[in-house]
Amino acid sequence: MQLNVLGAGASEGILQAMQEEFLATTGAEVKGIFGAVSAIKERLDSGETCDVIILTAPMLHELKAQDRLLADTTAALGHVATGIAVRAGEALPRIDENEQLAARLKQADAIFFPDPLRATAGIHFVGVLKKLGIYADIEARLRPLPNGALAMAELAQSTDANALGCTQVTEILYSRGVSLAGVLPKGFELSTLYAAAVSRDASDPDLARRFIAFLTGVATAKLREGGGFIV
Numbered sequence: 504m505q506l507n508v509l510g511a512g513a514s515e516g517i518l519q520a521m522q523e524e525f526l527a528t529t530g531a532e533v534k535g536i537f538g539a540v541s542a543i544k545e546r547l548d549s550g551e552t553c554d555v556i557i558l559t560a561p562m563l564h565e566l567k568a569q570d571r572l573l574a575d576t577t578a579a580l581g582h583v584a585t586g587i588a589v590r591a592g593e594a595l596p597r598i599d600e601n602e603q604l605a606a607r608l609k610q611a612d613a614i615f616f617p618d619p620l621r622a623t624a625g626i627h628f629v630g631v632l633k634k635l636g637i638y639a640d641i642e643a644r645l646r647p648l649p650n651g652a653l654a655m656a657e658l659a660q661s662t663d664a665n666a667l668g669c670t671q672v673t674e675i676l677y678s679r680g681v682s683l684a685g686v687l688p689k690g691f692e693l694s695t696l697y698a699a700a701v702s703r704d705a706s707d708p709d710l711a712r713r714f715i716a717f718l719t720g721v722a723t724a725k726l727r728e729g730g731g732f733i734v
Contacts, residue, residue: 512538514537537652559695583731616645654669
């Protein structure tokens with residue numbers, strides 16, 4: 504058996520962490536495709552099918568209104584904050600205040616982050632830079648990638664001086680070679696609620712419901728919390 508998931512990048516790490524236990528319990532292998540929220544929505548709009556969809560709660564609400572989800576199957580994984588990352592082993596910068604964040608960003612020779620047009624964190628981060636009044640100063644040093652996982656991978660391999668990254672905390676915590684410096688300061692923070700639902704096209708709706716119950720239930724709450732979800 505195989506369960507196919509289309510999910511926001513923020514959910515990739517937690518699914519990878521629990522898929523072996525789900526396989527051992529049910530005999531079903533979980534296969535996921537992850538990316539920027541709007542990119543996943545575009546795949547669905549183009550006709551791609553799956554068993555389980557994991558996106559932001561507002562986007563799932565939109566899909567539900569279009570009758571593309573099975574009724575009463577939506578369940579929340581938790582909220583995820585947006586954070587700043589550095590390469591593993593580097594000193595963690597102080598970013599508690601907006602002045603500290605702006606100063607550190609201006610020091611960076613490269614800043615890696617997800618798609619500013621399609622990714623939740625990427626869209627928000629560009630807004631933060633403009634709100635801080637430093638977007639024009641650092642625009643040439645911005646390094647957008649298709650999703651947060653790729654952004655963190657590029658940050659980990661970067662040799663640029665004082666390189667930084669910004670994406671959802673879950674993607675930072677589950678990426679090798681980077682460390683979480685902290686979440687965006689008050690007034691610039693973003694907390695995104697992610698949820699899962701059974702697709703109308705699910706090949707085995709009962710298995711998909713069982714997976715969502717496992718993913719969002721009490722048994723995996725600590726695992727989700729450890730991976731950056733606020734449950």
